Structure formats: structure tokens, C-alpha cells
Amino acid sequence: MTAGVGYVSIFLALLCALWGIIAPILAQRTRNERFFAGARAAILGQFVFVTLGASALIYGLVMTDFSIKYVAMNTTRATPVYYRVTGLWGALEGSLLLWEWILIIFSALVAWIYKDRHRELMPWVLMIFSVVSTFFLAVVAFASNPFETVFPVPLDGRGLNPLLEDANMMTHPPLLYTGFVGLTVPYAFAMAALIVGRLDESWIVTTRRWTITAWFFLTMGNLVGAWWSYHVLGWGGYWAWDPVENAAFMPWLPATAFLHSVQVQERRRMLKVWNLSLIIIAFSLTIFGTFLTRSGVLSSIHAFSNGPVGGVFLAFLALILLVSFGLLVYRADHFKEQQQLDSMVSRESAFLLNNVVLVSALFTIFLGTIFPLISEAVAGVPVSVGAPYFNWVTVPLFLLLVFLMAVGPMIAWRRASWDNLRRNFLWPAAASLMIGLVLSGVWIREFLSLLGFTLCTFVVATILFDTALAVLARRRVAGEGIFTALATLARRNQRRYGGLVVHLGIVLITLGIAGSMSYSVERQATLGQGETLAIGAYRIRFEGLRGSEQPTHYRVEGAFQVFNNGHALGLFSPALKFFPNQQSPVGRAVHRSSFSEDLYLILSGFSEIENNRATLKVLVRPLVVWIWLGGVVIALGTLVAIWPFRKDRGWKMEG
Amino acid sequence: MPWRRLIITGALVLPLIGILAYGFYRDPRYIPSPMVGKVAPPFTLTLFNGDRLGLADVRGKVVFVNFWASWCPPCRAEARELEAAWQKFKNDNVVFVGVQLQDSKENGIAFIKEFNITYPTGLDISGRIAIDYGIWGIPETFFIDAAGRITYKHVGSLGPAIIAAKINEARQGLVSVKEGRGEYQSIR
Numbered sequence A: 001m002t003a004g005v006g007y008v009s010i011f012l013a014l015l016c017a018l019w020g021i022i023a024p025i026l027a028q029r030t031r032n033e034r035f036f037a038g039a040r041a042a043i044l045g046q047f048v049f050v051t052l053g054a055s056a057l058i059y060g061l062v063m064t065d066f067s068i069k070y071v072a073m074n075t076t077r078a079t080p081v082y083y084r085v086t087g088l089w090g091a092l093e094g095s096l097l098l099w100e101w102i103l104i105i106f107s108a109l110v111a112w113i114y115k116d117r118h119r120e121l122m123p124w125v126l127m128i129f130s131v132v133s134t135f136f137l138a139v140v141a142f143a144s145n146p147f148e149t150v151f152p153v154p155l156d157g158r159g160l161n162p163l164l165e166d167a168n169m170m171t172h173p174p175l176l177y178t179g180f181v182g183l184t185v186p187y188a189f190a191m192a193a194l195i196v197g198r199l200d201e202s203w204i205v206t207t208r209r210w211t212i213t214a215w216f217f218l219t220m221g222n223l224v225g226a227w228w229s230y231h232v233l234g235w236g237g238y239w240a241w242d243p244v245e246n247a248a249f250m251p252w253l254p255a256t257a258f259l260h261s262v263q264v265q266e267r268r269r270m271l272k273v274w275n276l277s278l279i280i281i282a283f284s285l286t287i288f289g290t291f292l293t294r295s296g297v298l299s300s301i302h303a304f305s306n307g308p309v310g311g312v313f314l315a316f317l318a319l320i321l322l323v324s325f326g327l328l329v330y331r332a333d334h335f336k337e338q339q340q341l342d343s344m345v346s347r348e349s350a351f352l353l354n355n356v357v358l359v360s361a362l363f364t365i366f367l368g369t370i371f372p373l374i375s376e377a378v379a380g381v382p383v384s385v386g387a388p389y390f391n392w393v394t395v396p397l398f399l400l401l402v403f404l405m406a407v408g409p410m411i412a413w414r415r416a417s418w419d420n421l422r423r424n425f426l427w428p429a430a431a432s433l434m435i436g437l438v439l440s441g442v443w444i445r446e447f448l449s450l451l452g453f454t455l456c457t458f459v460v461a462t463i464l465f466d467t468a469l470a471v472l473a474r475r476r477v478a479g480e481g482i483f484t485a486l487a488t489l490a491r492r493n494q495r496r497y498g499g500l501v502v503h504l505g506i507v508l509i510t511l512g513i514a515g516s517m518s519y520s521v522e523r524q525a526t527l528g529q530g531e532t533l534a535i536g537a538y539r540i541r542f543e544g545l546r547g548s549e550q551p552t553h554y555r556v557e558g559a560f561q562v563f564n565n566g567h568a569l570g571l572f573s574p575a576l577k578f579f580p581n582q583q584s585p586v587g588r589a590v591h592r593s594s595f596s597e598d599l600y601l602i603l604s605g606f607s608e609i610e611n612n613r614a615t616l617k618v619l620v621r622p623l624v625v626w627i628w629l630g631g632v633v634i635a636l637g638t639l640v641a642i643w644p645f646r647k648d649r650g651w652k653m654e655g
Numbered sequence B: 001m002p003w004r005r006l007i008i009t010g011a012l013v014l015p016l017i018g019i020l021a022y023g024f025y026r027d028p029r030y031i032p033s034p035m036v037g038k039v040a041p042p043f044t045l046t047l048f049n050g051d052r053l054g055l056a057d058v059r060g061k062v063v064f065v066n067f068w069a070s071w072c073p074p075c076r077a078e079a080r081e082l083e084a085a086w087q088k089f090k091n092d093n094v095v096f097v098g099v100q101l102q103d104s105k106e107n108g109i110a111f112i113k114e115f116n117i118t119y120p121t122g123l124d125i126s127g128r129i130a131i132d133y134g135i136w137g138i139p140e141t142f143f144i145d146a147a148g149r150i151t152y153k154h155v156g157s158l159g160p161a162i163i164a165a166k167i168n169e170a171r172q173g174l175v176s177v178k179e180g181r182g183e184y185q186s187i188r
Helices: A002-030 A033-062 A069-074 A081-089 A092-113 A122-143 A172-182 A184-196 A202-233 A243-249 A252-268 A272-295 A309-330 A347-379 A387-407 A418-442 A447-478 A482-492 A494-518 A625-642 B003-025 B073-089 B105-115 B128-132 B160-171
Strands: A521-528 A532-535 A538-549 A554-564 A567-572 A575-578 A586-588 A590-593 A597-606 A613-622 B044-046 B052-054 B062-068 B094-100 B121-123 B140-144 B150-155
Touching: A002 A033, A002 A122, A033 A069, A033 A081, A033 A092, A033 A122, A069 A092, A081 A092, A081 A172, A092 A122, A092 A172, A092 A184, A122 A184, A122 A309, A172 A184, A172 A202, A172 A272, A184 A202, A184 A272, A184 A309, A202 A243, A202 A252, A202 A625, A243 A252, A243 A272, A243 A347, A252 A272, A252 A347, A272 A309, A272 A347, A272 B003, A309 B003, A347 A387, A347 B003, A387 A418, A387 A447, A387 A494, A418 A447, A447 A482, A447 A494, A482 A494, A494 A613, A494 A625, A521 A532, A532 A613, A538 A597, A538 A613, A554 A597, A554 A613, A567 A590, A575 A597, A586 A597, B044 B121, B062 B073, B062 B160, B073 B094, B073 B105, B073 B160, B105 B121, B140 B160, B150 B160
Parallel strands: B062 B094, B094 B121
Antiparallel strands: A521 A613, A532 A538, A538 A554, A554 A567, A554 A575, A575 A586, A590 A597, A597 A613, B044 B052, B062 B140, B140 B150
């Protein structure tokens, strides 16, 4: 019954989506307003039916309706309700339905918010939404159906992969999907602008907040994914340059580039083709990411199921690239009257350089990710590309980006004068150089991390210096106190100050990555009862092993007493969990975070329990916690940037 | 129509799609064994009955070396087939050897009893033989010709047709180009 409702809804939604593609074309042909209304009705219809379908699946999961194969595969009677709901995205079929659901929510929002605006663009915007939605609905209906039924009905289900039973299951996948799907909005407007041939700035101005929102979700999705990896997977790291991680990260790069380069177009009417290309690439990469994770063409530590959807996604990717770039070159004649850069020392060129660096990073990561395929196709030799390559090529690029993060927001548009440069950068540069010198004298010897820390202080110094000058000016002009002045500044120029706060968040993340990449210490030892392992200021004494039967698995825990400079920090018990239907044990690492460093304990093995010998891996990773705090700061900055302080101009243009 | 620019777009996009599509025709987890075609690493195995069997002692015969464990489902699946093949080939100058790994001797002996296995079998206590042969998952099986050269490697469970065909090839000294795979089960 539930399955029937779900499947029929998906079908009805698919019919609406097809109508949503046809109606705008008819509206254009016949100049009949009714067809435009039809395009909007099609979006509304998809929204209603997809919501019904998704609700049916959630209902089936919560009520453990094991006649639905997907429910049987992803829940058990013992699964708590929380994980039954998250089972919606516990496997491929449900994830695609969730994707479609978020997509159609975005589409409905766009259709509703702009119902009286952009009369020329909107039919095509809605059509693009319907095209993407048709694709996902068709995949859900025909290739990867979450409402497939089983008979006889199993007594109990198989349950989620135990690694997915984590509180982050509620956050990481939906955040990432929302980020991916959010990029559809600027993409749809860009395509509509190309179709209509109206290549002014209106599509960019309209989608600015949508792009920032999508970028925010993308950033959070990646950060929470890293946090999950660090807290749950128990290998002591947060990023492994695995193809699946790259797939999630790659759209972030052109999206970030786009956020910056559109400002150049808004101000100087330059980079039109470039901006269109960036958003096409960013959107294509979200489809590419799904292709990569679901096709099994690359070896990944993430054990996603391979289904028939890989080929379908590849075909859709080909379609998007050919049609979008085809349309772009078809319209290329409209881009003729472009302005020229006035000077190499200007904000335009800083943003342009930022774009070049981001796209270079994208290219190198993309190349590294698919290199195993290229190598085997061309040379017949399978290779694997690992973290050393990615770190080696991307670290210098990211450091250059940090430098540009200091320069870009402060340098003048068009042509920076010596006066402008001296005023904005002299003191911050002097301060950060001083700090860099002190750091090199005290404890940082490695060049890249020294450069990283110095550049980070440079960014912070420029931001503080600039803001301080602005606050002083407000005091002089309006007699405001510091906090009132800050609030006024943020409200009057929210994109600028929101952006600066985001930059501070990025600096914190850079600090965390630099610290944990360069100064981590790691030791591994097999300990008998009462033996200790020393690492840095820590001494870790092995107290014994304990095995216990848990509801879903058997758990072996090691007890370790930890001392920091002689102070007892308490008992740490990393564990190995043995699930009956898993081939290898799942580790549960424990760690203790502080602002300066994390202590991370992993039980990597043990002899038989009576023997009481355990192999322990210990990591001391400095500054990791700043990566997560940086995420919080980015969230704050994004809020500053998009908060609707002024109702009337809410989602329209400003600044 | 700006045909030239459209063609250039296609020429940039299509090879990329082609490369990605090529991915469907390969298994990213497939790592070809460098052992095939090389001389088989020598080993001596202590059998369950206490005898010792060295690879050098059976030079001149076709040797069938099967790595297994009692806890591995595909090993159970192929056990009867292997014994049947042994009964068929044992008088044809062929030797079967079962190398048990990551397991206990008691479980091994129980397994032998359960499936009435009569060919020489023993436990690789240190795991040394498995390391020499680059065992990655079980079951894995090596076919060695009379000259002591590995002619074929099979990952996963084996059926009678492949056993007969590959023993025949080993007799003629034919080396397979690629390793084969049956139902695959990793031991991780």
C-alpha cells in the first residue's frame, strides 16, 4: 500500500515534470500566458507528488514496512526511529529520492518568490528545473526504485551499515545534497539567460543569495563529512583525498570562484563567458560526483553500492556539458563588447587570479581523481593516485589563495594607487612579517607551515586593520560605540562584512589543517597490562581488555589511563566492534580535544582477551579543533551576508 | 550556426565522457598478479597427518595449490568440487595441495572431515606461504607446471570446467594472460 502510493506519486510527478518541459516551449511559441502558468503548475505538482512520495518512504521506514525492499535493506525492528528516518538517505535509491525532493523544494521556492518578476527568464528557469527533475524522477522510477517490493515479506530487515549509525548521519548527507542541489538555481538562471539571449547582470544579481546559500551548504557538507570521518571512522584523519571526497569537494572550487568573479561582472561587466562557464562546471560537477560515487569506476574506501545508475548519470552529464557549452558558444557573439582590465594591480585582477588558482586546483584534483582511468585507457597500466600527489600540488595553490584572501577585499577597483596599497597593507604586512619572524625563531622550522601561519596572520591583520579604520570613521561621523558601529557596518554592506567573517573562518580552517598536517605525532605499540606508552607530554597506561555483548554487536574495549605531564586525564576506552554481518571489525576511536591539540587513541588490535595485550595507536594532532570552529565562523559570516536586514530589497539587488 | 565552435566543444567534452565510460569496462580493484608466468616460490608445508610436503619434492608434476580457511564461505562452496577433481586427476601426474591460513588446526581438521578431503592439506601457521604468493583474499588457487612455473591464478571459488582446462594448459606449459576470478570474497 505505502509502496503503491509512493510509486504512483513518483510517476505523477514525472508526468508533471514532462509537462513542465513542454509548457514553456508552448508559451514561447503561442505567446499564451496560460502555458506560463502551466509551467508553474508543473513545478507545484512535482513538489506535491515528490513530497508525497518521500513521505511514503519515510512512513514505510518508520513503520518498518518490510514489504518495501528498501526498508528491509536499511532498517531493522531494533533500529531507533532516528536512524529509521535517516535511512531515507542510507542507500542509493532513497538518496536519489531525497536529492529530487530537495531539488523540487528549491524549484518551488524559486517559482513562488519570483512569481511576478523576471517574466522573460522565468519560464526557461522553470523549464531547466523540470529537465533536471525529469532526469532524477526517471532514475527513481525506472533505474533505482526505492518502492520495489519483496515477497514473501521478511520478518526483520538487514539494517543500516553500522558506520552510518552516527548522529552526523542526520547532517552530512542532507547538507551536501542541499549544497549540490542549490547550485541548480544559479545554473537554471544562467541557462535561461543564455536561451533568451539576455546576457546582462540580472541573472547574477538575482541568484546571488541562492549561490551563497548553496556555497554555504556545500562548505558545511564537506566540513561535517570531515568531522564525521575524524570522529567515527577512527583512523585519526579527516581527509584522505579519496575519489568520493574529491567528488564532494570539487564543486566547491568553481562555486567559490563564481562567488568572487560575479562581483567583477556586477561592477565592471567583465568575465561574462567565464562566469557562465564556472556555473556550468560547478553544476556538472555535482552530477559528476554522483556518477563517480555510484558507478564504481574508481576504487574508493567508501563502499557505495554500484547500480545501473552510473551509466545513466554519465549520459546526463554528457547532455549537460554538450547542451550548456553548446548554447554558450552559440551565444558567444553576444559577449563581444567587453571591458579591459585597467591595471594588473586592482581588485579585478586579484579576483581573476583567485579564479585562476581555484580553477587550477580544480583541474589538478580532477586530473588526480580520474588519472587511474586515463592511465589504464592510454597506457594500459593501472595506477593509484594518493594523498601525496594531492597535497603536493594543492598546498601551494591554497597558500596562494590565502594570500589573495588578504589582498582581494582591500585593494581598490580598477587601479590601485600606491597610496591605497600603503594605507591598506603596510601595517598588516609589517605585523604579520614580525609574527612570522618570531614564529620562525621560536618553534616553526618547516617552510610551508611557516608561510601558512604568516599568511594567515596577514589575512587577519588586514581584516582587523580595515574594520578598525571603518569603526573609527563611524565613531567620528555618527558618534557610535564599537559594537553599534560594527552592526551598522555589517548591515550597510553585508556582503563585504559577511565575506570578511567567512574569510576569518577559512583562516581558522587553514590553521587547523596546517597544524595537523605538519605537526602530528603518531606512535603505535603493543602493550601488556600495566605497561605504558609515552608520546609528547602524554603517558598512556594499559589497564586491560573487556569484551561485552551489545544489542547489535560484540564489543572489545581497551581501558587506558592517560596522564598529561603527570596529571591524570581519566580512563580512555577505544573499542573494536564486531558486527555479525560485517567482515571486519569497526573501530571506535576516542579522542580528547583542546584548543591546542587533540589526543586520539585507536585500538588497532588485541590478542585473545585472557592474554590482555593490546595494540594501541596514538596520535597527537595539533590545532584540529580550529577546523571545526572555522566552520562555525563561516556559518556566522554567511548569516551576516544573506540575512534579510532590509525586507523590501530582500531577495532583489543591493550593494 | 557557429559550427566550428560547436565542434570544438564536442571535441573537448566527448573524450572526457569516453574516458569515464571506459571506467565501466574495468574493475578498479583488479590488481594483476605479478606471479603468473614466474617461478613459484618454494615452500614446505606440515600436513595435518604430520608429514611434510615441499614444492621441490613434486617438481615434474602439475601442482594445484589452493589457499583456504574453514570460515570462508566460497571455500566451503568449492570444497566438494576440489575433492572430486582430485579424485579425477590424482593418477595423472597431478598434485593437489591445500594451504589453510588464518585459522586453527582443529577447524581445519573438522573441515577436512566434513568434506572428505583426501589430498594433502596443512596449516600455514606463520602465514609465510600466503605472503610469498601474495594472497589478498581467499580462496585463491595457483596452477604450477612441471617446470615449477605458475601458469594460472584464480581468485574466488573454482568449478570443475576451469580446473580441468587449466590443469590441461599447465601440462602443456601454457601460461594464462590474465588471472581468473570466480565468486569473490575478501578476507581483509
